[in-house]
Amino acid sequence: MSLDYSKELTLVQGNMTMADLDNAIAKPMDTKPNKNYFIALAFTSSLLLLGVIAVSLTFYYGIGEWGNNQPVGWAFDITNFVFWVGIAHAGTLISAILYLLRQKWRTAISRFSEAMTIFAVICAGIFPIIHTGRPWLAGYLIPYPNAMQLWPNFVSPLVWDVFAVSTYFIVSLLFWYVGLIPDFATLRDRTVSKIKKFIYSLFSLGWRHSNRDWRHYEKVYMILAGLATPLVLSVHTVVSFDFATSVLPGWHSTIFPPYFVAGAIFSGFAMVVTALVFMRKVFSLENIITMDHLDRMNKIILLTGSMVGYAYLMEFFISWYSGVPTEQYVAINRAFGPYAWGYWVMVSCNSIFPQLFWFRRFRRSIPVMFIVVVLVNVGMWFERFIIIVTSLHRDFLPSSWGMFYPTWVDFSILFGSFGLFFTLVLLFTRTLPVVTMSEIKGVVEGAQPSHYEGDHNA
Amino acid sequence: MPDNKKLHSVAALFNSVDEIISAAKKTTAAGYKKFDVNTPYPVHGMDRAMGMGQSKIGFVTLFFGLFGAAFIFLFMWWSFAVSYNIVVGGKPFLAVPAFIPITFETTVLFAAIATVVGMLAVYFKLPNNSHPLHDTDYMKAVSGDKFGLVIEAEDKQFDKAKVIEFLKGLGAYKIEDIYYPEQEKFRMFEPKFLLFLAIVAVATSGLTYVTLNKLMYITPFDWMDFQSKLTAQKGSNMFANHEGMRPPVEGTVARGFIPYPYKGQPMPVEVLSNPTIPTKQILELGKGKFLTFCSPCHGNFGEGESRLRGQFPVGPTLHSDKIINYPDGMIYHIITNGQNAMPSYAPQITRHERWAIVDYIRVLQRAQNAKESDLKAVNKESVSNVQN
Numbered sequence: 001m002s003l004d005y006s007k008e009l010t011l012v013q014g015n016m017t018m019a020d021l022d023n024a025i026a027k028p029m030d031t032k033p034n035k036n037y038f039i040a041l042a043f044t045s046s047l048l049l050l051g052v053i054a055v056s057l058t059f060y061y062g063i064g065e066w067g068n069n070q071p072v073g074w075a076f077d078i079t080n081f082v083f084w085v086g087i088a089h090a091g092t093l094i095s096a097i098l099y100l101l102r103q104k105w106r107t108a109i110s111r112f113s114e115a116m117t118i119f120a121v122i123c124a125g126i127f128p129i130i131h132t133g134r135p136w137l138a139g140y141l142i143p144y145p146n147a148m149q150l151w152p153n154f155v156s157p158l159v160w161d162v163f164a165v166s167t168y169f170i171v172s173l174l175f176w177y178v179g180l181i182p183d184f185a186t187l188r189d190r191t192v193s194k195i196k197k198f199i200y201s202l203f204s205l206g207w208r209h210s211n212r213d214w215r216h217y218e219k220v221y222m223i224l225a226g227l228a229t230p231l232v233l234s235v236h237t238v239v240s241f242d243f244a245t246s247v248l249p250g251w252h253s254t255i256f257p258p259y260f261v262a263g264a265i266f267s268g269f270a271m272v273v274t275a276l277v278f279m280r281k282v283f284s285l286e287n288i289i290t291m292d293h294l295d296r297m298n299k300i301i302l303l304t305g306s307m308v309g310y311a312y313l314m315e316f317f318i319s320w321y322s323g324v325p326t327e328q329y330v331a332i333n334r335a336f337g338p339y340a341w342g343y344w345v346m347v348s349c350n351s352i353f354p355q356l357f358w359f360r361r362f363r364r365s366i367p368v369m370f371i372v373v374v375l376v377n378v379g380m381w382f383e384r385f386i387i388i389v390t391s392l393h394r395d396f397l398p399s400s401w402g403m404f405y406p407t408w409v410d411f412s413i414l415f416g417s418f419g420l421f422f423t424l425v426l427l428f429t430r431t432l433p434v435v436t437m438s439e440i441k442g443v444v445e446g447a448q449p450s451h452y453e454g455d456h457n458a
Numbered sequence: 459m460p461d462n463k464k465l466h467s468v469a470a471l472f473n474s475v476d477e478i479i480s481a482a483k484k485t486t487a488a489g490y491k492k493f494d495v496n497t498p499y500p501v502h503g504m505d506r507a508m509g510m511g512q513s514k515i516g517f518v519t520l521f522f523g524l525f526g527a528a529f530i531f532l533f534m535w536w537s538f539a540v541s542y543n544i545v546v547g548g549k550p551f552l553a554v555p556a557f558i559p560i561t562f563e564t565t566v567l568f569a570a571i572a573t574v575v576g577m578l579a580v581y582f583k584l585p586n587n588s589h590p591l592h593d594t595d596y597m598k599a600v601s602g603d604k605f606g607l608v609i610e611a612e613d614k615q616f617d618k619a620k621v622i623e624f625l626k627g628l629g630a631y632k633i634e635d636i637y638y639p640e641q642e643k644f645r646m647f648e649p650k651f652l653l654f655l656a657i658v659a660v661a662t663s664g665l666t667y668v669t670l671n672k673l674m675y676i677t678p679f680d681w682m683d684f685q686s687k688l689t690a691q692k693g694s695n696m697f698a699n700h701e702g703m704r705p706p707v708e709g710t711v712a713r714g715f716i717p718y719p720y721k722g723q724p725m726p727v728e729v730l731s732n733p734t735i736p737t738k739q740i741l742e743l744g745k746g747k748f749l750t751f752c753s754p755c756h757g758n759f760g761e762g763e764s765r766l767r768g769q770f771p772v773g774p775t776l777h778s779d780k781i782i783n784y785p786d787g788m789i790y791h792i793i794t795n796g797q798n799a800m801p802s803y804a805p806q807i808t809r810h811e812r813w814a815i816v817d818y819i820r821v822l823q824r825a826q827n828a829k830e831s832d833l834k835a836v837n838k839e840s841v842s843n844v845q846n
């Protein structure tokens with residue numbers, strides 16, 4: 001098959017008109033969900049309930065319910081936090097960075113991945129708070145004039161984290177909502193139900209698709225994309241500072257910020273593909289979220305996966321090159337010590353299996369793609385686990401060495417976070433348009449004026 | 459046509475994007491000012507067709523971004539270097555590199571919030587669900603896949619017949635009159651509204667009260683506040699004397715404790731001799747302790763001028779002949795043992811510090827009762843200090 005790379009691929013396939021697009025996108029909101037949807041929702045909300053029970057037990061009895069103990073003080077809690085923050089990054093990359101790079105194919109998937117960003121940040125935000133053991137005191141992290149006249153320690157990476165993650169959440173939410181306003185207006189004008197009309201009117205704020213508004217709207221969208229781009233890079237950089245600024249072999253490494261950001265985009269794209277594979281099928285959106293979209297996303301997974309693989313090799317090289325015996329020990333212990341199994345799960349899932357995506361056939365095969373992205377999700381969770389636990393379990397003195405054994409509460413909270421995430425995703429697909437209607441209509445054939453380019457002086 | 463309604467505008471619908479672009483251009487050329495184009499998505503080139511320039515909203519972002527950066531940087535500096543100094547890892551109080559991440563995040567936060575709020579509230583004047591265009595067939599069409607152009611009645615050139623003719627000429631497939639909606643009447647003193655206000659007032663104050671006085675004082679888990687251990691000053695039935703605290707075993711001396719031989723004697727026959735030499739270090743220590751413990755009653759210079767302004771018996775002057783003639787050990791004895799209204803200061807001040815105070819009192823006494831010869835001695839000393 002010969003490909004003409006000089007021409008843009010058709011973004012929306014199947015000759016869909018704008019009215020077809022509206023109908024296809026609004027269908028999940030106009031129709032009643034079927035039995036399968038409720039089965040899926042029951043499954044995810046059961047997982048969520050399991051997580052709620054485990055977190056309640058943690059609050060009641062304390063974090064002694066977890067497997068964390070000396071010398072491994074950070075384990076599943078921080079692993080899950082870094083994992084979920086990483087998942088969040090794909091949404092902002094698609095909605096902001098690909099927007100600035102004029103990648104029009106992003107329009108079909110931007111809304112869905114932005115939603116995943118928000119849900120993933122919600123999941124991530126839970127973990128540092130429950131990790132403190134006394135979540136009701138978490139308010140002290142916010143600088144407000146309190147009775148003790150104390151302020152947060154602004155030079156601590158953990159406080160940077162609070163600012164980075166909460167800013168990221170707020171800005172993502174704003175970005176998402178700004179994108180939703182015209183769609184709320186379209187839904188408001190489509191619906192016949194009074195209650196729905198009231199809700200959509202409320203959230204559309206009375207948007208009128210006026211070009212005098214579109215003028216500012218497009219500018220603001222670009223400004224938000226410009227703000228979100230450095231923001232998304234800063235968030236995982238700051239998360240990596242939690243480790244990199246400490247003086248612990250295995251953590252104290254300057255490669256961490258780019259390595260974490262690449263890993264975040266990698267895992268986020270894998271999660272978006274995992275969900276999109278189902279979503280496009282269930283809601284019959286194959287003409288909008290086409291195989292070309294998945295193909296391009298798989299290319300990004302291949303790129304970022306290779307970057308992560310490079311970082312694994314570089315960590316080994318630097319530990320040898322540094323000449324520091326403890327660094328060398330940590331590197332060798334990671335690959336051949338008691339957690340070697342986890343290390344090799346990580347390396348194979350993150351750097352070896354995604355290499356299948358060099359082949360166009362595999363990039364465009366749903367079963368292969370699905371298996372690889374699920375493995376990537378597993379591998380990226382193990383990456384954070386390996387970084388955190390293997391650096392801690394061999395303390396400087398052999399008398400302080402220990403192992404980390406997770407309890408059932410640890411696992412329940414992990415599965416509970418997946419339950420929360422997918423419950424939110426399922427609810428989202430039925431309540432809000434999963435594709436940005438106002439953007440996708442602008443990229444169908446014949447949506448933009450034909451003589452626009454040559455008519456500058458008219 | 460309803461006569462009692464006021465005309466807002468005349469709206470025309472078009473089928474294709476090329477038609478709406480040329481319609482906008484012609485409307486601009488015809489000199490209409492108060493007109494608008496409604497499209498389901500932003501159409502490229504429409505701003506120029508309508509004769510509008512670039513949006514200036516970027517300046518809002520710039521201003522609030524810079525404001526956020528300056529605000530949080532100054533705030534961190536103030537809280538760290540001025541309000542409450544905390545030394546962390548030997549970093550300076552103005553730790554510029556360590557302030558960068560938060561400064562950056564806050565810049566983005568302020569800029570993003572200000573831009574979005576500014577756009578929605580100031581530029582678009584939203585929320586506004588009572589605009590005449592709402593709930594018209596025109597709005598429903600442009601929300602979907604049609605393109606519309608409205609010319610408002612407030613335009614100076616507006617003449618209904620002419621405008622309809624003009625829009626037909628542009629190729630509109632449908633033309634609609636848009637009227638202002640009937641004004642809803644709100645009466646301030648309707649019982650329903652007053653009831654609503656009362657409910658809001660009660661709910662707000664009730665919630666505030668519960669939050670501030672009850673909710674804030676709930677301890678989620680208070681197990682550690684109530685423990686079965688024995689604390690100091692508590693009684694206990696385990697011991698014969700029903701006291702929780704145990705006295706030392708008779709005839710023993712605690713580590714580091716030297717018994718004072720003249721304890722409890724008002725006028726001991728003999729006293730200890732001063733073991734210290736009045737070096738500068740000792741005198742500085744004595745001065746500090748004197749100002750802390752002695753000066754409230756005896757005055758900053760020992761002249762018996764109480765700083766407590768009569769709330770406590772005024773301590774006597776330390777410059778009387780009686781005290782000047784006391785041996786050092788006697789002053790030490792009074793500090794240790796107490797005298798008249800003065801309690802023992804032995805629990806608060808260590809032995810060494812008590813001797814330092816005695817030395818400092820001697821300095822005060824000499825300074826307050828200086829003679830001509832002392833002045834010469836001081837001069838001589840300072841000259842010799844210079845030479846040294």
